[in-house]
Amino acid sequence: MSLLHQLKSVSIFSSLSERELYEIESYLIGKKYLNGEMVFSSYETARGVFILTEGKVKLYKAFKGKEQTLRIFTPISMLGEAGAFKGEHYPANAIAIENSYLFFLETGNLIKIIERYPKISLKMLGILSERLYHLVNLVENLTLKDAVSRVYEYIKQKTDEKKEVLFKTTLVAMELGLTVETVSRAISTLKKSGKIEKIGKIIKVNR
Amino acid sequence: MSLLHQLKSVSIFSSLSERELYEIESYLIGKKYLNGEMVFSSYETARGVFILTEGKVKLYKAFKGKEQTLRIFTPISMLGEAGAFKGEHYPANAIAIENSYLFFLETGNLIKIIERYPKISLKMLGILSERLYHLVNLVENLTLKDAVSRVYEYIKQKTDEKKEVLFKTTLVAMELGLTVETVSRAISTLKKSGKIEKIGKIIKVNR
DNA sequence: CGAAGACTTGAAATAGATCAAGCGTTGTGG
């Protein structure tokens, strides 16, 4: 897929013409990140946003050897927006958890774009709002729901469109803020109660 | 304090002239909320934002009889922005925890204002980003830090400007997502270790 | 003044984490 085409799927740019996208493209700097490589950290000054076009990036907080995943990003997504619009530092850390490719867009240029194409600002407000919904949902899950129902809801949601889904315990544990062991136990509980079926790594919900 | 004056302290309006504020004022509908009265709930469709000019409002999530506070708002603050820019429903519930006064501003009018005064959109992006920082911080506190250090950090932060601060166990427990008992125990631990002093309801940090 | 609400302290319960060990899967380099 061409970069131009990819830009179109970044929601804030979706309303722009090819000509306009072409201009934005000129601001972007692409870089490959290997699995395990840091994209940005909360210690560093936020200089702009990233656009993930390939791979997977984990956004997380770390403190005293423990860590909490906030979100796993997959293509095509924008990262680091909050840092760009407020504050010195990014609010969290981002690390590639697969070999990935990201473009960087400087805050100054982003603001230039927003000012030039006012429609974009509403889109941007929409993105930030979506981030807030996601985080509020995370807090709800972390503090109000037990492990088994969280895993169950996760699976239900993932199998909403597709019938069956590839299930990686480690990844799900990360996304839900649980340990691998807890997720594994939750799965066997759900299997026993007949709510799900799992053959190999393929999982499906019984409705 | 006049409404016009109050509007000026809502950061998104701070750059507007009196004439412009006067126009915005005409969109606002004020209403008194008694202690315990619901301002909005996550079940209801988001029709606009609120501006708190008096009292205290708690933003929280509830599930199966349990609840988790996301934030306590004090004047002058805006509430419900995320709902206005995305999604059918507000992401959480808001309830007055003191007798309060709020103005309501319809989404349509807010967007009109943003489109008319483009500078406002950057301010708005800043507000949403600040909300994200706050929530990320909440997640960090809830999942990575223990009760005693959370209470300690809370007190340190609150006593940053003032030397001494009025401490209400119940309110702090809400804000930190802990039980009253846990906060009370944390306080006595901190007192014993000499890190803080508390006489009556007045608390201070030993530095 | 008295009663409702706020705070403290102790004892018990609990959900999930941590530690530990064994098994399964996979992919790489010899």
Added chain:
DNA sequence: CCACAACGCTTGATCTATTTCAAGTCTTCG
């Protein structure tokens, strides 16, 4: 292409921080 090392998954046993339950004291204010 096979072997085996590294990694992922499962299951059991213990541990621990915080919640819950309970009961008593202190505060405040109508």
